[in-house]
Amino acid sequence: MENCLFCRIVAGEIPSKKVYEDGDVLAFYDINPNAPVHVLVIPKAHISSIAAVDASNIEVVSRVLLAIPQIARSLGLEEGGYRVVSNCGEDAGQTVPHLHFHILGGKKLPVTLG
Numbered sequence: 001m002e003n004c005l006f007c008r009i010v011a012g013e014i015p016s017k018k019v020y021e022d023g024d025v026l027a028f029y030d031i032n033p034n035a036p037v038h039v040l041v042i043p044k045a046h047i048s049s050i051a052a053v054d055a056s057n058i059e060v061v062s063r064v065l066l067a068i069p070q071i072a073r074s075l076g077l078e079e080g081g082y083r084v085v086s087n088c089g090e091d092a093g094q095t096v097p098h099l100h101f102h103i104l105g106g107k108k109l110p111v112t113l114g
Contacts, residue, residue, distance in 0.1 A: 006098035036106030047099040077105040
């Protein structure tokens with residue numbers, strides 16, 4: 001999708017501070033962090049949200065999910081723990097219509113989201 005912010009990051013049109021990259025997955029620091037460590041993990045292929053996951057893209061999504069613990073370990077989050085969040089739709093706070101998972105950590109996070 002040519003106007004998708006994350007697709008443009010994948011294409012190298014917009015710079016990002018990369019944490020991890022392989023053939024299917026890209027992880028980079030969020031520019032507006034909500035925790036001391038706040039990384040976004042995305043499939044390189046455009047999938048609009050978790051609601052768009054289906055049999056045709058589940059293998060790519062599974063590679064994203066398999067990368068998350070590896071990325072968290074590399075960021076030193078394994079011992080203290082971390083939160084993984086994927087917002088789905090505007091009411092949930094999804095601001096970029098490209099499937100992404102937030103890895104949040106580096107401090108004790110509040111239990112409530114509201």
